[in-house]
Amino acid sequence: MTQTDSNLTYINDAAIEAGGLVQVIVTQTDPIEFSLFLNQKQIQQDDIESLNVYIDASVNPINTWAKLSHYVTQVDGEKQIERKELFPCTIMITCMKHFIRIYCQNPGSSVGLFIQAGIHDNGTETTLRDLTAFTLMISSLLVQATIKATNGSQYSLLPI
Numbered sequence: 001m002t003q004t005d006s007n008l009t010y011i012n013d014a015a016i017e018a019g020g021l022v023q024v025i026v027t028q029t030d031p032i033e034f035s036l037f038l039n040q041k042q043i044q045q046d047d048i049e050s051l052n053v054y055i056d057a058s059v060n061p062i063n064t065w066a067k068l069s070h071y072v073t074q075v076d077g078e079k080q081i082e083r084k085e086l087f088p089c090t091i092m093i094t095c096m097k098h099f100i101r102i103y104c105q106n107p108g109s110s111v112g113l114f115i116q117a118g119i120h121d122n123g124t125e126t127t128l129r130d131l132t133a134f135t136l137m138i139s140s141l142l143v144q145a146t147i148k149a150t151n152g153s154q155y156s157l158l159p160i
Contacts, residue, residue, distance in 0.1 A: 020038070020039050020086065020088075020089040021037075021038075021039055021040070021089065021090050021092070022036070022037070022038055022039075022051070022066075022068070022086055022090070022091040022092070023035075023036070023037040023091075023092045023093075023094075024037075024051065024091075024092070024093045024094070024138055025094045026093070026094065026095040026096065026138075026143055029095070029096070029143060032139075032140055032141065032142070032143055033045065034138065034143070036048055036051065036068075036138075038068065038084075043068075043070050045140060046140075047070050047071040047072075047079070048068075048069075048070045048071075048138075048139070048140070049069035049070055049071065049081060049139065050067075050068075050069050050137065050138065050139040051066075051067075051068050051069075051091075051136070051137070051138040051139075052065075052066070052067050052069075052135075052136065052137055052138075053065070053066040053091060053102060053134070053135065053136035054066075054133075054134070054135055054136075055102075055113070055115070055131075055133065055134040055135075056132070056133050057110065057131060057132050057133065058132040058133065061108050061109065062108060062109060062110050062113070063108070064087060064104055064107050064108060064109075064113065065085065065087060065107065066085070066086035066087045066089065066091060066102070066104070067083055067084065067085060067086065068083070068084045068086055069081060069082070069083045069084075070082060070084075085107075087104045087107040088104055088105050088106065088107060088112075089104065090102070090103050090104075091104075093136070093138070093145070093158070095143060095158050098117075098118055098157075098158070099117070099118040099125070100115070100116070100117050100118075100136070100145055100157060100158070101114075101115070101116040101117075101125075102114075102115050102116075102134075102136070103115075103116075114127050115127065115128045115131070115134055115147075116128070117157055128147060130149060130150045131147050131148065131149060131150070132148050132149065132150055133146075133147065133148040134146070134147050134148075143158055144156070144158055145157040145158040
């Protein structure tokens, strides 16, 4: 089913399976509290520097990347920053009663790339279409997701 709302087109019920799974559950926005799971293994919030997702569909080929920067304890007990490229994967963000899911099977391609958002008060979800850009940033200081439509309009999905 396809519907149009505020210059964006959505396709309901699109889903794919990708490589890994990243889950973020934001339980409080002031101050920010969240839990992050990488393939069902929790990474403590204090160890997370940032989670960033960037999709730019205004260029050819499409630019897609998702990076997790977090501290890892070394054998000597010291913590060192580790940066991981996450795509291909599924990233699921739940913030209070809203959610965003990003499916990216083929980094650098729009094939197998879907962004779903459950940002409606009635809990329905939609797949965002006709976008030129999507950004997501999560850290101990910031929870933000924005989209830019093909008509140039910019919308904030998070914080709610």
